Amino acid sequence: MLKQLTINNYALIDNLQISFNNGLNILTGETGAGKSIILGALSLILGQRAESRYFFNQQKKCVIEGQFGISGFHLKEFFEDNDLDYESETILRREISADGKSRAFVNDTPVNLTLLKQLGEKLIDIHSQHATAEINDPTFQLLVVDAVAKHSALLADYQSKYKSYKSNTAKLQQLIADNDKAKADLDYYQFQFDELEKAKLQPDEQEELEQELNALNNAEEIKKNLLGAVYLLQEGESAALLQIKEASQQLGSIERYSNAAAELRERLNSVVIELKDIAAEADQLEQHTVTDEARADEMNQRLSMIYNLQKKHRTANNAELLQLQDELSEKIQQAMFGDEAIENLQKEIELQKHELDEIAEQLSANRLKAIPEIEAEVINTLAEMGMGNSLLKIQHQTLSNLTPTGTDQIKFMFTANKGHALAEMSKVASGGELSRLMLSIKSLIARNTALPTIIFDEIDTGVSGEVANKVGQIMEQLAANLQVITITHLPQIASKGNSHYFVFKDNNGDITKTQIRQLSETERVTEIAKMLSGDKPGESALQNARELLNS
Numbered sequence: 001m002l003k004q005l006t007i008n009n010y011a012l013i014d015n016l017q018i019s020f021n022n023g024l025n026i027l028t029g030e031t032g033a034g035k036s037i038i039l040g041a042l043s044l045i046l047g048q049r050a051e052s053r054y055f056f057n058q059q060k061k062c063v064i065e066g067q068f069g070i071s072g073f074h075l076k077e078f079f080e081d082n083d084l085d086y087e088s089e090t091i092l093r094r095e096i097s098a099d100g101k102s103r104a105f106v107n108d109t110p111v112n113l114t115l116l117k118q119l120g121e122k123l124i125d126i127h128s129q130h131a132t133a134e135i136n137d138p139t140f141q142l143l144v145v146d147a148v149a150k151h152s153a154l155l156a157d158y159q160s161k162y163k164s165y166k167s168n169t170a171k172l173q174q175l176i177a178d179n180d181k182a183k184a185d186l187d188y189y190q191f192q193f194d195e196l197e198k199a200k201l202q203p204d205e206q207e208e209l210e211q212e213l214n215a216l217n218n219a220e221e222i223k224k225n226l227l228g229a230v231y232l233l234q235e236g237e238s239a240a241l242l243q244i245k246e247a248s249q250q251l252g253s254i255e256r257y258s259n260a261a262a263e264l265r266e267r268l269n270s271v272v273i274e275l276k277d278i279a280a281e282a283d284q285l286e287q288h289t290v291t292d293e294a295r296a297d298e299m300n301q302r303l304s305m306i307y308n309l310q311k312k313h314r315t316a317n318n319a320e321l322l323q324l325q326d327e328l329s330e331k332i333q334q335a336m337f338g339d340e341a342i343e344n345l346q347k348e349i350e351l352q353k354h355e356l357d358e359i360a361e362q363l364s365a366n367r368l369k370a371i372p373e374i375e376a377e378v379i380n381t382l383a384e385m386g387m388g389n390s391l392l393k394i395q396h397q398t399l400s401n402l403t404p405t406g407t408d409q410i411k412f413m414f415t416a417n418k419g420h421a422l423a424e425m426s427k428v429a430s431g432g433e434l435s436r437l438m439l440s441i442k443s444l445i446a447r448n449t450a451l452p453t454i455i456f457d458e459i460d461t462g463v464s465g466e467v468a469n470k471v472g473q474i475m476e477q478l479a480a481n482l483q484v485i486t487i488t489h490l491p492q493i494a495s496k497g498n499s500h501y502f503v504f505k506d507n508n509g510d511i512t513k514t515q516i517r518q519l520s521e522t523e524r525v526t527e528i529a530k531m532l533s534g535d536k537p538g539e540s541a542l543q544n545a546r547e548l549l550n551s
Contacts, residue, residue, distance in 0.1 A: 001483035024479035026497030034514030047117025128457035179338035226286035381440035386467040495548035
């Protein structure tokens with residue numbers, strides 16, 4: 001349930017904090033006071049997209065935060081599946097900056113709007129007078145039947161298996177297409193593969209060949225410079241080693257006077273050893289550097305073959321050629337053994353379809369069993385709200401193909417008047433009748449699901465008098481099982497609330513602000529009396545308000 005809602009910098013709201021209670025929460029106030037603004041702010045933490053132009057102060061960011069009690073609503077698995085910290089007191093927060101950038105959080109963990117919306121749908125159902133269009137949506141109608149059938153686990157199992165089934169079906173179509181193409185191109189693939197396999201390519205071969213060829217092509221220059229280096233190091237009259245040895249002797253003659261000179265001499269001796277090694281290696285390298293025209297020709301031919309293959313297949317190096325060789329091998333294998341893979345996948349799909357057919361049959365049985373209960377419950381509830389001549393029939397049709405929800409097609413047919421033909425609900429019901437019809441259906445869903453909170457935004461449009469009283473009683477009954485928040489203009493409904501909140505505009509400052517406060521019992525009497533007779537209620541209106549509250 002929604003325990004607390006905090007709104008900062010949204011529309012006419014500067015700063016607002018509302019604590020809601022269990023049972024039936026009533027929101028009243030004059031038209032335009034800001035009741036729907038509060039719901040608009042709430043919808044932001046339920047995943048709705050926002051526009052910064054609705055900010056109270058364009059220089060500040062908008063922050064909406066809702067605290068929800070979620071224990072007992074089977075949401076731990078959802079939190080685990082989405083790597084969220086589960087808390088029995090969960091906080092949803094939305095921050096929107098002046099430039100329109102938005103951030104969302106669940107228990108201080110950043111989330112995207114899609115995830116926020118998915119969680120929001122499990123916490124609150126907002127129904128407004130303009131939302132009756134969904135009553136004709138086949139998806140919504142099937143959701144009603146499934147809620148009463150109480151087979152969510154079975155439906156989830158079906159949907160998971162159906163997803164795998166559709167994935168394999170698409171995979172099979174692709175496999176068949178690839179296999180047909182592979183068979184058609186088998187000779188071409190085999191020719192290309194044989195050419196690459198005959199080349200016996202190695203991943204780093206090109207770089208090594210180019211380096212070796214470069215050395216062969218410049219062997220004379222290499223030998224010349226190596227000989228020159230050896231001469232300068234140890235063979236010349238002023239060779240480096242001779243001069244360093246002489247410097248070492250100079251330091252040796254004074255080392256008995258200076259420890260520092262002794263250390264320098266040791267370091268020079270180390271240099272002598274290192275230079276001797278360098279000279280020896282340079283000499284050896286010079287001796288092994290040869291001019292080999294035959295080897296150079298061999299490497300040129302090999303590199304030419306590699307370059308031609310790379311150009312032919314539009315690759316940059318041997319690694320890509322080898323990757324192509326592997327791909328060709330796979331295509332050849334597919335052409336040779338693709339029929340077997342297709343046959344195996346077809347068998348798997350047949351098994352999946354058989355299992356889905358069995359689950360779909362069970363879903364259908366559950367739905368057919370639930371349909372009479374839905375028809376009776378909705379008609380009984382409508383009769384309580386002054387629509388005793390209503391008739392609801394749910395048409396069921398079994399489809400020949402599997403769908404994401406099974407093999408059932410559901411259609412609600414309705415008439416509000418005796419002797420009139422059944423038709424789609426929007427075609428035979430007025431606005432007030434549709435509101436009562438949706439209330440009866442929503443109350444049925446709420447009794448059969450673990451939804452924490454339901455919000456009604458002025459769905460009492462078009463009703464009054466005793467009918468309004470009956471609508472209020474239905475909401476009161478509904479609130480025995482879950483938290484209900486209702487925005488209303490009708491005193492009969494307002495009097496049923498466990499908690500009553502008054503929304504008003506504060507014009508005392510320079511800028512008009514929307515405010516809200518919970519009414520005391522005495523204040524409730526006055527507010528309901530005003531709803532009955534106007535801003536200055538008389539004693540009769542006050543007495544009438546007391547009677548409504550006491551009833």
